[in-house]
Amino acid sequence: MNKTINCKGQLIDISSPSVMGILNLTPDSFYDGGSYKNEADIIAQVKQMLDEGATFIDVGAYSSRPNADHVSESEELARILPVLELLIKTFPDVIISVDTFRSGVAKLCIEAGAALINDISAGQLDPLMLETVGKLKVPYIMMHMLGTPQTMQQHTNYKDLIKELLFYFSERIALAKQHGIIDIIIDPGFGFSKTLQQNFELLDELELLQIADLPMLVGASRKSMIYKTLEISPQDALNGTTVINTISLQKGASILRVHDVKAAMECITLVNALKQ
Structure with missing residues (x-):
């Protein structure tokens, strides 16, 4: 498996697991919606994540939680571009991933200095996305949804969840490669088009996704599979997140x-120590 990805000409080694810190710019995100209202808050949050060891900062301006409001492309860009400029000015070496399923947003954000695209739809919600990412020559995270x-959440009928995920990824990966995308990362999509039970079935068999021979991103942080199972709030779901992250590693x-x-980062350090 290729354990390096090319971010703006810099080869980033992910042979030891790394962390992507989330910066939500949406007023209605399930956990931290509307938390970062001004430049000082945004800079403080990103500085903290970088100081704590994040390799990537994932910036998103379209909430993808179930039943979230639809946001226009112009609104998404109005939220995200000023923040990208601010972060690149403040942290010149920052590696920014842009969480979007729109090719127009992807193109303008990469031109503004972002380094990779994180697409919840694996190119299915915008017919130009794969072609655009291929031309931009940037790493691409494709998620199952x-x-x-x-x-x-109306699409949760699977005969064989893992088999269907593998088929989905083999198809999307082949298409991405046809469009010249070199660095591909797969995200099994915890919480997307999956029931609580299916999320745990996915976690139980997660190692089977290594058959794709590509780096895998797991995003389960404070999600409903944790807080609904524990009957707590997202705010209280850090300990549960740590458990899921440890198993995922x-x-x-x-x-x-x-x-x-x-x-x-503590999860990664301990799991690495165990492996050694």
């Missing part, structure tokens, strides 16, 4: 996408 954020995750970088 059926339908749209508004309809995904043992089953082959290369990147943990999280709200809490320090705790995720």
Whole structure:
């Protein structure tokens, strides 16, 4: 497996797992919606994540939680571009991933200095996405989701969940490669088009996704599979997140996408010590 990805000409080694810190710019995100209202808050949050060891900062301006409001492309860009400029000016070496399923947003954000694209739809919600990412020559994170954020929870009928995920990824990976995308990372999509039970079935068999021979990103941070199972709030779900992250690392995750970088880095250090 290729354990380096090319971010703006710099080869980033993910042979030891790394952390992607989440910066949500949406007013309605399930955990930290509307938390970062001004430049000082944004800079402080990103500085903390980088200081705690995040390799990537994932910036998103379209909430993909179930039943989230639809946001226009112009609104998404108005939220995200000023923040990209601010972060690149403040942290010149920052590696920014942009969480979008729109090729127009992807193109403008990469031109503004972002380094990779994180697409919840694996190119299914915008027919130009794969072609655009191929031309931009940037790493691409493709997630498993059926339908749209508004309809995904109606798409949970699987005969064999893991087999269907593997088929989905083999198809999307082949298409991405046809469009010249070199660095591909797969994200099994915890919480997307999956019931609570299916999320745990996925976790139980997560190592089977290594058959794709690509780095895997896991984003389970404070999600409903944790807080609904424990009957708590997302705010109280850090300990549960740590448990899921630990299991994911043992089953082959290369990147943990999280709200809490320090705790995720501790997971990685301990699991690495165990492997040695």
